[in-house]
Amino acid sequence: MDWLVYLIVLIIVIAVAIWLYVARQGDVEVEFLVEQRTEFTLTNINANTAVFNCKVPFVNKGNQDGTIMDCYTRHLLPQEQFDAVELSSWLATEARPRTDGYFEALIVPLNTGETVDVTMKFTAKNGDIRAAMADMVDYTVDIVYQVVGRGELYITKNRMTVTADELIKSLNSSTAKA
Numbered sequence: 001m002d003w004l005v006y007l008i009v010l011i012i013v014i015a016v017a018i019w020l021y022v023a024r025q026g027d028v029e030v031e032f033l034v035e036q037r038t039e040f041t042l043t044n045i046n047a048n049t050a051v052f053n054c055k056v057p058f059v060n061k062g063n064q065d066g067t068i069m070d071c072y073t074r075h076l077l078p079q080e081q082f083d084a085v086e087l088s089s090w091l092a093t094e095a096r097p098r099t100d101g102y103f104e105a106l107i108v109p110l111n112t113g114e115t116v117d118v119t120m121k122f123t124a125k126n127g128d129i130r131a132a133m134a135d136m137v138d139y140t141v142d143i144v145y146q147v148v149g150r151g152e153l154y155i156t157k158n159r160m161t162v163t164a165d166e167l168i169k170s171l172n173s174s175t176a177k178a
Contacts, residue, residue: 028066028149059113066149
C-alpha cells in the first residue's frame with residue numbers, strides 16, 4: 001500500500017513539474033507597431049483612382065514562435081462621414097507581395113518580425129479623384145490578425161489613424177502627378 005501512495009505522489013509531482021515547465025515557456029505575442037508606420041505615399045493615380053501605400057512593422061515579442069494564420073485591414077470610413085469615394089484596402093508582407101487580399105500564413109520566430117505593405121485604393125464616385133479627395137477626412141484602419149502558438153488561437157487588432165493631411169500632401173506632391 002505504501003508503494004501505491006508513493007507512486008501517486010510521484011505522478012502528481014511529475015505532473016506539476018511538467019505544468020510549471022509548460023507555463024514558464026509562455027506563448028506567442030504578435031504586435032503590429034502602427035506607431036512606427038511610414039506615411040502613406042501615392043503609388044499610382046489616374047483620373048478616377050488613387051492608390052496609397054505605407055509600411056507597418058510587426059514583431060513577435062512573446063516567448064515562443066507563432067503563426068499568423070490570417071491578417072487583413074478593416075478601414076473605417078463610413079459614407080456618413082465621407083461619401084465622395086469608394087475605398088478598398090488590403091495588406092501583404094513586404095517579402096511576399098500580393099494584390100488579391102489573401103494573406104499567406106506566416107511563421108514568426110521569437111523576437112523577430114517583418115513588415116507589411118498596407119494599400120488603400122480610393123475610387124472617386126464622380127470620376128475626378130483629385131476633386132473627390134479635396135475634402136477628405138481623417139479615418140482609422142484596423143489591422144486584424146489571427147495568431148496561434150502554444151496556447152489557443154486568438155484574434156486581435158491594432159488601430160492606426162490615417163489623416164487627411166497626409167493623403168492630400170502625398171496626392172499633391174510634385175512627383176505624384178498623373
